[in-house]
Amino acid sequence: MxxxxxxxxxxxxxxxxxxxxxxxxxxxxxxxxxxxxxxxxxxxxxxxxxxxxxxxxxxxxxxxxxxxxxxxxxxxxxxxxxxxxxxxxxxxxxxxxxxxxxxxxxxxxxxxxxxxxxxxxxxxxxxxxxxxxxxxxxxxxxxxxxxxxxxxxxxxxxxxxxxxxxxxxxxxxxxxxxxxxxxxxxxxxxxxxxxxxxxxxxxxxxxxxxxxxxxxxxxxxxxxxxxxxxxxxxxxxxxxxxxxxxxxxxxxxxxxxxxxxxxxxxxxxxxxxxxxxxxxxxxxxxxxxxxxxxxxxxxxxxxxxxxxxxxxxxxxxxxxxxxxxxxxxxxxxxxxxxxxxxxxxxxxxxxxxxxxxxEHVSMAGIPTEASILSMVERAMPGKLLNVYAHTSGGGKYLAILQFKKSAPADEGRQRQAALLAFSAFSELKHVIIVDEDVDLFDTNDVLWAMTTRYQGDVSTVFIPNVRCHPLDPSATPEFSPSITQAGNSCKVIFDCTVPFHLKDHFHRSKFKEVDVKRFLPDFDPAS
Structure with a gap:
């Protein structure tokens, strides 16, 4: 040992x-x-x-x-x-x-x-x-x-x-x-x-x-x-x-x-x-x-x-x-x-x-989530279902947005929500947008959406040389020629949502709803 x-x-x-x-x-x-x-x-x-x-x-x-x-x-x-x-x-x-x-x-x-x-x-x-x-x-x-x-x-x-x-x-x-x-x-x-x-x-x-x-x-x-x-x-x-x-x-x-x-x-x-x-x-x-x-x-x-x-x-x-x-x-x-x-x-x-x-994720990330929810809800009520300031970004650099498209006119509004997220919290670097059927708190589910509902050439939005946070070691001119000053970053939107006109082709497999406690009385789905 x-x-x-x-x-x-x-x-x-x-x-x-x-x-x-x-x-x-x-x-x-x-x-x-x-x-x-x-x-x-x-x-x-x-x-x-x-x-x-x-x-x-x-x-x-x-x-x-x-x-x-x-x-x-x-x-x-x-x-x-x-x-x-x-x-x-x-x-x-x-x-x-x-x-x-x-x-x-x-x-x-x-x-x-x-x-x-x-x-x-x-x-x-x-x-x-x-x-x-x-x-x-x-x-x-x-x-x-x-x-x-x-x-x-x-x-x-x-x-x-x-x-x-x-x-x-x-x-x-x-x-x-x-x-x-x-x-x-x-x-x-x-x-x-x-x-x-x-x-x-x-x-x-x-x-x-x-x-x-x-x-x-x-x-x-x-x-x-x-x-x-x-x-x-x-x-x-x-x-x-x-x-x-x-x-x-x-x-x-x-x-x-x-x-x-x-x-x-x-x-x-x-x-x-x-x-x-x-x-x-x-x-x-x-x-x-x-x-x-x-x-x-x-x-x-x-x-x-x-x-x-x-x-x-x-x-x-x-x-x-x-x-x-x-x-x-x-x-x-x-x-x-x-x-x-x-x-x-x-x-x-x-x-x-x-x-x-x-601990830093909790302190920085939960207020980040609240700030994004507030700003997006004012702009487009009911569309942003939830936000998670992900652990891997320390609660500051990465946010997962769960967005619901209900009509053809909603196409593109998910990216507008991402832009508002950057405005709500200026130190945010990356935003991943997922549909309502994706568990934004489950990284495996988010990466599944990125794998099956994302194509890099049409699903990525780059916003170069925007002020972000000085503690990001990659935010330097030496790392990227697009950065003119340390602390700036290329902010990125990863749109992992299904285009509205294709939603009928992206239904997840449907399983029968059952009462698991009939079989396992002590089962706790939250554990």
């Missing part, structure tokens, strides 16, 4: 008796049950998973946060674009972190579409519709008194000479060549210095020193727009980084324009999902707000006109593994966050994510 894997077999399901997870006073009911409507924070979400077999495991075997922790979860449940072998599996809590007495780390909370649906009270197939509805019925966050903010139960001020965030929080590295430890699941929250409008999003944050972090912004991100406004005025931008929150917040934070334009606070999407406002609390050291029931809140400021090399402490030339499945190059000059304080709950749970994993 591979010695690196031997202790995986000592994993156990999360425990009901003597569990390290929430007890009655932390949102679990006296009869031991909880459902999605009762989830208000990370601990109640974990309590929900604890009572659903196969959704959560824990281990007491000490783990090194530097590469080993992510190396373990790569096998247990990362899935996504992670190097094989991997699989869809349970979320995992490491109860003992080397060098961090009393700390715990959670990974993989959202690394299963089924688990996300469970925590949001939906089904895997309807998540895009659920998110779309939440955008339409947003509930703004509210501010609560500090007495109600469990995130401030314990306070560490950076002004204390003994303060060192490197020793305080077990930020992992994903691989041995990472630029440094990263906070990968921090909800970065800040406000426009001119309008006061707020935004929450997730960014790549590398630990650089005892009280300094670097932050990477993909061009166009709203908090970067806030930062640039503050920097133009010669002022720092106050921010918070909330770690370990209600998964509804983590999903809602990943919406992008045009669905959520500048000034739209994505915390209001989480409010709609939970049918109650997200609670914020005023910070202790900066004029900003953190998520009141977060496990950990980092308070700080993005300094004006200060930059740092991302890998200054390691000189690896690498950053960390990103969602396409490749490790990105480190950046030469990134903005700096000056940490002012760290506050947290008692016995906090650090949450992290492997960049190229199914």
């Amino acid at each position: 591979n010695p690196k894997l031997s202790w995986l077999f000592r994993l156990r399901p999360a425990r009901r008796q003597g569990s390290t997870l929430p007890s009655r006073e932390n949102n679990m009911f006296s009869d031991g049950t909880i459902d999605a409507d009762d989830v208000i924070d990370l601990r109640s979400a974990l309590a929900l998973l604890e009572q659903n077999p196969g959704q959560l495991v824990t281990t007491d075997v000490p783990v090194d946060p530097l590469a080993e922790l992510s190396g373990v979860y790569r096998y247990v449940g990362a899935s996504g674009t992670v190097k094989r072998p991997t699989r869809v599996g349970p979320a995992m809590i490491f109860n003992k972190i080397k060098g961090y007495e009393g700390s715990r780390v959670l990974i993989g909370l959202l690394a299963s579409r089924k688990r996300v649906a469970l925590m949001l009270g939906s089904t895997p197939e309807r998540l895009g519709f659920l998110l779309n509805d939440a955008v339409q019925h947003a509930i703004p966050p509210i501010v609560v008194d500090r007495e109600k903010a469990v995130c401030q139960e314990v306070v560490h001020l950076a002004s204390n000479p003994d303060f060192d965030i490197r020793k305080l929080l077990p930020a992992p590295t994903n691989t041995e060549e990472d630029a440094g430890p990263y906070f990968t699941m921090g909800m970065v929250y800040a406000s426009d210095p001119e309008t006061g409008e707020s935004d929450v999003t997730i960014h790549r944050i590398c630990v650089q020193g005892r009280d300094e972090l670097s932050i990477y912004f993909v061009p166009g991100r709203h908090i970067d727009a806030f930062r640039m406004k503050a920097e133009a005025a010669g002022k720092p931008l106050p921010i918070t980084i909330s770690i370990g929150v209600d998964p509804a917040i983590e999903i809602g934070a990943c919406f992008e324009p045009p669905t959520t334009p500048l000034g739209f606070d994505e915390l209001s999407i989480a409010g709609a999902l939970r049918k109650r406002p997200v609670e914020l609390v005023d910070c202790l050291t900066v004029p900003a707000r953190g998520i009141a029931n977060a496990e950990i809140v980092i308070e700080g400021e993005i300094l004006p006109n200060v930059r740092v090399r991302e890998d200054q402490n390691t000189n690896t030339g690498k950053a960390m593994p990103e969602f396409p499945g490749y490790t990105g190059d480190s950046k030469a000059a990134l903005p700096v966050i000056k940490v002012k304080a760290v506050t947290h709950r008692r016995d906090p749970i650090m949450q992290t994510v492997i960049g190229p994993s199914e």
Whole structure:
């Protein structure tokens, strides 16, 4: 047996008796049950998973946060674009972190579409519709008194000479060549210095020193727009980084324009999902707000006109593994966050994510689906049946559209829907369109449609040299002469639908409908 894997077999399901997870006073009911409507924070979400077999495991075997922790979860449940072998599996809590007495780390909370649906009270197939509805019925966050903010139960001020965030929080590295430890699941929250409008999003944050972090912004991100406004005025931008929150917040934070334009606070999407406002609390050291029931809140400021090399402490030339499945190059000059304080709950749970994993697909892909559904439905109601932001594209690069043609006039509208999808989510690279009889969540079925309902010379639409995403390693002039600037791509529509006038020739074989449970009473078609 591979010695690196031997202790995986000592994993156990999360425990009901003597569990390290929430007890009655932390949102679990006296009869031991909880459902999605009762989830208000990370601990109640974990309590929900604890009572659903196969959704959560824990281990007491000490783990090194530097590469080993992510190396373990790569096998247990990362899935996504992670190097094989991997699989869809349970979320995992490491109860003992080397060098961090009393700390715990959670990974993989959202690394299963089924688990996300469970925590949001939906089904895997309807998540895009659920998110779309939440955008339409947003509930703004509210501010609560500090007495109600469990995130401030314990306070560490950076002004204390003994303060060192490197020793305080077990930020992992994903691989041995990472630029440094990263906070990968921090909800970065800040406000426009001119309008006061707020935004929450997730960014790549590398630990650089005892009280300094670097932050990477993909061009166009709203908090970067806030930062640039503050920097133009010669002022720092106050921010918070909330770690370990209600998964509804983590999903809602990943919406992008045009669905959520500048000034739209994505915390209001989480409010709609939970049918109650997200609670914020005023910070202790900066004029900003953190998520009141977060496990950990980092308070700080993005300094004006200060930059740092991302890998200054390691000189690896690498950053960390990103969602396409490749490790990105480190950046030469990134903005700096000056940490002012760290506050947290008692016995906090650090949450992290492997960049190229199914967890990223859930966070980025489900909001992508909602955005496409919204835009296409407005243009052609009832034609787009569903959308799947496919795992292989990290939730960003590839979308499967299930489209229904009902009349000859619908021919061509499926391609119009694809064009609208590109408009709804600018980082989308490829769209595959299938008919209503194809299961868009079954890759084998999608490839069957591409094999039997697609001819490359007439079924492909190329849109060259359009802005896409800078982390696509093929999006360079060296790869294609059609690309004039890194980050541009040739966007492609793969029309795998049957031409309407030929639909009668493409009926799938019809099988008799039967009740399988007569023969196999325990049969579960969803398993």
